[in-house]
Amino acid sequence: MSDLPITAVPPVARPRDEAVMKRPLLPLRVSGLRLASGGAALLDGVELSLAPGGCTVIMGPNGAGKSLLLKMLHGLLVPGGGEVSWNGTPAAQATARQALVFQKPVLLRRSVAANLDFVLKARGRDRARRDALLREVGLLHKARQPARLLSGGEAQRLALARALATDPEVMFLDEPTASLDPASVLVIERIVAAARDRGTRIIFVTHDVGQARRMADEVIFLHRGRVAEHSRADVFFPEPRSPAARDYLAGRIVL
Amino acid sequence: MQSIGEAFHLALSLVLSGEADLYEIVGLSLQVSLSATLLACALGLPIGALIAVSRFRGRGLVLIVMNALMGLPPVVVGLLVYLYLSRSGPLGFLGLLYTPGAMIFAQTILIVPIVAALSRQVLEDLHAEYAEQFRSLCLTRWQSIGALLWDGRYALLTVGLAGFGRAVAEVGAVIIVGGNIDHLTRVMTTAIALETSKGDLPLALALGIILLVLALGVNAGVQSLRMTAARQAHV
Numbered sequence: 001m002s003d004l005p006i007t008a009v010p011p012v013a014r015p016r017d018e019a020v021m022k023r024p025l026l027p028l029r030v031s032g033l034r035l036a037s038g039g040a041a042l043l044d045g046v047e048l049s050l051a052p053g054g055c056t057v058i059m060g061p062n063g064a065g066k067s068l069l070l071k072m073l074h075g076l077l078v079p080g081g082g083e084v085s086w087n088g089t090p091a092a093q094a095t096a097r098q099a100l101v102f103q104k105p106v107l108l109r110r111s112v113a114a115n116l117d118f119v120l121k122a123r124g125r126d127r128a129r130r131d132a133l134l135r136e137v138g139l140l141h142k143a144r145q146p147a148r149l150l151s152g153g154e155a156q157r158l159a160l161a162r163a164l165a166t167d168p169e170v171m172f173l174d175e176p177t178a179s180l181d182p183a184s185v186l187v188i189e190r191i192v193a194a195a196r197d198r199g200t201r202i203i204f205v206t207h208d209v210g211q212a213r214r215m216a217d218e219v220i221f222l223h224r225g226r227v228a229e230h231s232r233a234d235v236f237f238p239e240p241r242s243p244a245a246r247d248y249l250a251g252r253i254v255l
Numbered sequence: 256m257q258s259i260g261e262a263f264h265l266a267l268s269l270v271l272s273g274e275a276d277l278y279e280i281v282g283l284s285l286q287v288s289l290s291a292t293l294l295a296c297a298l299g300l301p302i303g304a305l306i307a308v309s310r311f312r313g314r315g316l317v318l319i320v321m322n323a324l325m326g327l328p329p330v331v332v333g334l335l336v337y338l339y340l341s342r343s344g345p346l347g348f349l350g351l352l353y354t355p356g357a358m359i360f361a362q363t364i365l366i367v368p369i370v371a372a373l374s375r376q377v378l379e380d381l382h383a384e385y386a387e388q389f390r391s392l393c394l395t396r397w398q399s400i401g402a403l404l405w406d407g408r409y410a411l412l413t414v415g416l417a418g419f420g421r422a423v424a425e426v427g428a429v430i431i432v433g434g435n436i437d438h439l440t441r442v443m444t445t446a447i448a449l450e451t452s453k454g455d456l457p458l459a460l461a462l463g464i465i466l467l468v469l470a471l472g473v474n475a476g477v478q479s480l481r482m483t484a485a486r487q488a489h490v
């Protein structure tokens with residue numbers, strides 16, 4: 001095979017070097033991705049390429065298939081057709097190197113701290129990082145509280161901390177600020193931007209146009225299970241090319 | 256034969272007098288049934304959890320069989336265990352027959368299906384909620400099972416309780432493998448059966464009252480534990 005990594009492999013591989021030695025996950029290539037349910041096409045031939053680095057924002061009306069697409073890229077859903085290739089690695093084998101912050105966070109029935117402890121331990125990460133992660137998302141003072149008693153915004157922040165705890169190379173965020181107050185929105189955006197600056201590839205779903213402008217290096221506009229537009233942010237916002245994106249940005253109903 | 260009221264009166268005074276024989280029987284009952292419950296949980300919870308998180312061919316059949324086994328008749332279990340433990344049986348060398356060990360053995364077999372089937376149900380509901388998150392975190396099957404068992408611990412208390420209730424109340428299995436030997440294998444239910452057939456209703460009733468109070472007490476204890484947990488939103 002011609003596309004093997006050229007990186008020289010050191011004679012003795014220590015666990016710490018593992019990530020360095022692995023072939024990078026990007027670029028991503030998606031071709032002809034389909035998913036149907038009960039005769040209706042939910043994803044209808046998605047074509048997509050993502051380059052390394054930066055933040056891609058996915059926008060589109062409710063039911064466009066954004067959440068389904070994220071789960072497929074993350075290897076949680078098996079497509080009905082087509083292919084997802086993370087630089088040659090199929091989606092299902094890339095899951096462990098990625099993290100997904102779900103639209104509705106699912107937290108364990110334990111304390112805030114124990115939620116992070118569990119993930120750090122299960123994934124063989126340094127348990128001592130827990131407090132730093134909690135501080136980063138502003139939840140250190142809630143460490144002992146049951147996670148189930150967190151407010152919607154706090155739960156989102158804990159879900160974000162949990163995603164960061166696994167040191168993902170790619171982080172998917174599915175409307176992570178949908179129920180947050182404006183200050184918390186900015187906190188989350190800052191954390192995500194910091195992760196991006198550390199080299200984590202960000203794929204971010206949002207309906208908030210202002211947020212999309214702040215975060216996006218490029219925008220994918222999804223409409224009826226297809227990519228209607230994939231442009232750089234500085235092109236998309238002033239001059240969306242697809243009629244659906246134009247209507248969406250203008251606040252008109254897109255069906 | 257005494258009137259019912261008279262019998263009740265005698266029974267109550269028996270309970271209150273703290274008679275040694277009576278409390279020996281109660282103690283053995285608790286010892287046998289609690290041991291059986293713990294053993295059944297050690298076996299049944301992992302089985303229930305494993306089935307809850309697994310999808311395989313014939314799973315539906317396994318569920319049907321498991322549910323059917325919940326209704327195992329105690330006398331049949333007693334008979335089977337008797338055959339295994341009798342001198343000529345495969346486990347005869349253990350010399351367990353007519354000892355509390357045999358009774359624990361039989362009750363464990365009786366309630367393992369209850370613990371497995373009920374915990375499967377509880378954990379499957381929990382797993383439905385957690386499954387996608389767990390797959391995103393790439394947890395191993397045993398990590399998932401561990402997390403489900405821990406997070407479902409309060410609901411699983413009720414499962415253990417159901418097993419204990421069945422064990423402590425059954426008579427068919429323990430009487431066959433234990434033999435209802437005085438001071439050795441006599442428990443509440445076998446004593447009640449014996450005393451009733453002998454016509455000693457006060458003793459039978461006294462034991463019956465204690466059995467009821469125990470059942471109520473254990474249930475109340477578990478219930479309040481669950482409510483505390485619910486208040487702390489751990490459930």
Ligand SMILES: Nc1ncnc2c1ncn2[C@@H]1O[C@H](COP(=O)(O)OP(=O)(O)OP(=O)(O)O)[C@@H](O)[C@H]1O
Pocket residue numbers: 037042060061062063064065066067068069103
């Ligand atoms: N498991 C499923 N089975 C069948 N249909 C599904 C399933 N999951 C989602 N759908 C359908 O697929 C469509 C796309 O769903 P998806 O959750 O991806 O939308 P979305 O773009 O994320 O919308 P929103 O902005 O509201 O979050 C919806 O019409 C939804 O009803």
Ligand SMILES: [Mg+2]
Pocket residue numbers: 066067068103174
């Ligand atoms: Mg969605």
